[in-house]
Amino acid sequence: MEQLITIAAFAAYCRQARRPLGLVPTMGALHAGHARLISRARAECATAVATIFVNPAQFGEPNDFAAYPRDLPDDLATLEAAGVDAVFIPSAEEVYPCGHATAVHVAGPAIPLEGDARPGHFDGVATIVAKLLIAAGADRAYFGQKDAQQLAVVRRLRLDLGVPTAIVAVPTVREPDGLALSSRNTLLSPEQRALASVLHSALQVGADCFVAGARDRELVEAASRAVLDREQAHLSVDYVALVSPDSMAPWKSGPALLAGAVRLGPVRLIDNLLLGDPQS
Amino acid sequence: MEQLITIAAFAAYCRQARRPLGLVPTMGALHAGHARLISRARAECATAVATIFVNPAQFGEPNDFAAYPRDLPDDLATLEAAGVDAVFIPSAEEVYPCGHATAVHVAGPAIPLEGDARPGHFDGVATIVAKLLIAAGADRAYFGQKDAQQLAVVRRLRLDLGVPTAIVAVPTVREPDGLALSSRNTLLSPEQRALASVLHSALQVGADCFVAGARDRELVEAASRAVLDREQAHLSVDYVALVSPDSMAPWKSGPALLAGAVRLGPVRLIDNLLLGDPQS
Numbered sequence: 026m027e028q029l030i031t032i033a034a035f036a037a038y039c040r041q042a043r044r045p046l047g048l049v050p051t052m053g054a055l056h057a058g059h060a061r062l063i064s065r066a067r068a069e070c071a072t073a074v075a076t077i078f079v080n081p082a083q084f085g086e087p088n089d090f091a092a093y094p095r096d097l098p099d100d101l102a103t104l105e106a107a108g109v110d111a112v113f114i115p116s117a118e119e120v121y122p123c124g125h126a127t128a129v130h131v132a133g134p135a136i137p138l139e140g141d142a143r144p145g146h147f148d149g150v151a152t153i154v155a156k157l158l159i160a161a162g163a164d165r166a167y168f169g170q171k172d173a174q175q176l177a178v179v180r181r182l183r184l185d186l187g188v189p190t191a192i193v194a195v196p197t198v199r200e201p202d203g204l205a206l207s208s209r210n211t212l213l214s215p216e217q218r219a220l221a222s223v224l225h226s227a228l229q230v231g232a233d234c235f236v237a238g239a240r241d242r243e244l245v246e247a248a249s250r251a252v253l254d255r256e257q258a259h260l261s262v263d264y265v266a267l268v269s270p271d272s273m274a275p276w277k278s279g280p281a282l283l284a285g286a287v288r289l290g291p292v293r294l295i296d297n298l299l300l301g302d303p304q305s
Numbered sequence: 306m307e308q309l310i311t312i313a314a315f316a317a318y319c320r321q322a323r324r325p326l327g328l329v330p331t332m333g334a335l336h337a338g339h340a341r342l343i344s345r346a347r348a349e350c351a352t353a354v355a356t357i358f359v360n361p362a363q364f365g366e367p368n369d370f371a372a373y374p375r376d377l378p379d380d381l382a383t384l385e386a387a388g389v390d391a392v393f394i395p396s397a398e399e400v401y402p403c404g405h406a407t408a409v410h411v412a413g414p415a416i417p418l419e420g421d422a423r424p425g426h427f428d429g430v431a432t433i434v435a436k437l438l439i440a441a442g443a444d445r446a447y448f449g450q451k452d453a454q455q456l457a458v459v460r461r462l463r464l465d466l467g468v469p470t471a472i473v474a475v476p477t478v479r480e481p482d483g484l485a486l487s488s489r490n491t492l493l494s495p496e497q498r499a500l501a502s503v504l505h506s507a508l509q510v511g512a513d514c515f516v517a518g519a520r521d522r523e524l525v526e527a528a529s530r531a532v533l534d535r536e537q538a539h540l541s542v543d544y545v546a547l548v549s550p551d552s553m554a555p556w557k558s559g560p561a562l563l564a565g566a567v568r569l570g571p572v573r574l575i576d577n578l579l580l581g582d583p584q585s
Contacts, residue, residue: 032467040469124552126413127431127465133406151407159439160467185407187312187440189320272404 026104027111032120035076035113036160042110043071048163048190050154053077054094054208055103058198062167063107065195070165075104076113076157078120083149092291094208113157120153129155129186134177134273138284139295142263147178154179158188166190171197171205173282173297177273197296199225205296217289220259224287224296227252231265231283232298242267242276245283253287261288270299306384307391312400315356315393316440322390323351328443328470330434333357334374334488335383338478342447343387345475350445355384356393356437358400363429372571374488393437400433409435409466414457414553418564419575422543430455431462438468446470451477451485453562453577457553477576479505485576497569500539504567504576507532511545511563512578522547522556525563533567541568550579 029035039046047070049062066073077100084090097114104112128148135147158166168176180192198206203225204218213221231249239245249265263286268275270282284297309315319326327350329342346353357380364370377394384392408428415427438446448456460472478486483505484498493501511529519525529545543566548555550562564577 036467036469122464124413124461125465126411126415127462128410128412129466130408130410131406132408133404135406156465156467160469162442181404182407184402185405185436186409187316187436189316189440 026101026109028101029111029113030115030119032115032156032160035074035111035115036162038111039074039161039163042074045070045164046072046074046161048157048161048166049073049075049109050157050166050168051075051077051100052079052093052208053100054096054211055100056198056206056208056210058169058171058206060103060107061198062169062195063104063109065193066165066167067108069193072110073108074111074113074161074163075109076115078113078115078153080120080149080153081117082121082152083146085143085145088291089293092212094211120156128152129182131178131182131185134174134181134271137268137273138264138266139174139286142286142293147175150175151178151182155182155186155188158183158190161190163190165193167193167195169197170194170299171207171296173270173284173299174273177271180271203229205294207294209292209294212292213289217259217292220256221289221294223253223256223260224285224294227265228283228285228296228298231267232300235267235281235283235300249283249285253285259289263287263293306381306389308381309391309393310395310399312395312436312440315354315391315395316442318391319354319441319443322354325350325444326352326354326441328437328441328446329353329355329389330437330446330448331355331357331380332359332373332488333380334376334491335380336478336486336488336490338449338451338486340383340387341478342449342475343384343389345473346445346447347388349473352390353388354391354393354441354443355389356395358393358395358433360400360429360433361397362401362432363426365423365425368571369573372492374491400436408432409462411458411462411465414454414461414551417548417553418544418546419454419566422566422573427455427458431458434459435462435466435468438463438470441470443470445473447473447475449477450474450579451487451576453550453564453579454553457551460551483509485574487574489572489574492572493569497539497572500536501569501574503533503536503540504565504574507545508563508565508576508578511547512580515547515561515563515580529563529565533565539569543567543573 047066129151202222204222227249265285281300286295327346409431482502484502507529545565561580
């Protein structure tokens, strides 16, 4: 597995790579959710490249950035074992050169929910993702469905900037109790970990209402929220929202996404369920 | 000469083109300044492509956008005669698809001078230029030195987004009396046209001071400004500024750019002179 540390070397590697070329952008601290992205890229592409960069620009709170789990030796072993051809591991100085002054700003799907809760987060995401997509010029890039709003933002910027890379969404991987895999799960205490799966259970209750025929957005949200409110001594709810998965606007018709965010002590967890188009 | 109207067709054309590929982005109303860009691209590249798009997003005043000169049949004849291989002429709907929500924002060199005078202008420029650079994936893109701040903004975004296209600056073409060629010159009345060359003369006076050894920024600016002030009955001065050509910050040392902007009735004209590094 080649290790590349400059944008120029990464771009040169990608230009000469066998096609199709698949890109898996990560912030490291790899878990089975990332492994699913990688094995999909490996299966679909002649060349699979991953990136590891904990992007300071997408963290609002300095503590969140400092606390974000990092384990490079373990990550490299995981990528090597998964048959990744090359990994790009730039420094912050390489990604944000001296005098850096450019930001990619997405409005629309980046505004509500996570955009509201984490000002500047999606500007940071959009800027680094645009840069990685441009440098790699990949045929496909793989993102987890767990970060559904990020996926909507990336799809929007891809379309708006005319990036010639297909965006592939990969289903969320879950623990046996339903908790979505996340690098931040390692920051939970045993008690918080035991409680954390309530987010998925709560979303499942709302989803069951929707699938059973409920078409009142607020009723679906309230059904999920009621499950979370039972644990209000231990967690706080940022939002539960039934939205359209492309625009992230409140759901009216068509495919739906039921998304939620909670805080368990210092750890903020998000999850979502994609609900099919009730008309189709 | 191929005429392409969709981003997909333009990107596909560029992907299969013989290399090196040269890109000349324009807003049409082509004059001898554009011809210089095109002949440079033609001479240096196996394939030369031009784009014509009057980008609404970079016009602040609706009147300026409406009044901007357009002459597509003439432009196509010019490009054909210059030996351009293909021209991309998208509609606004093609460039800004339904739900468009992405802007490329450059701070740094985009903030003073034109950025100050025309809020939002450089966001519009950066967004369309990023999109054209990404779609074309060209080896070289050609921009006029006349729009020196635009050049600094494009160079900044190219570096910050890691766009693998070299940016080539082409010297300003002038009328015999020194007026820099500009599509907006056609909007001048005969009296305004007769006066317009004073912008270049004024900048030349400041440049002469600098070349003669003056190293006081305000003195150089004042020398140019004094020439313009003699015509204050007929024009208004937006700015005269001695800056660093990369950062567009007030000049302290190294290479310098003396830039000016004036209004003659409804027409706003800009011009600049690039002054070498006094140390070299």
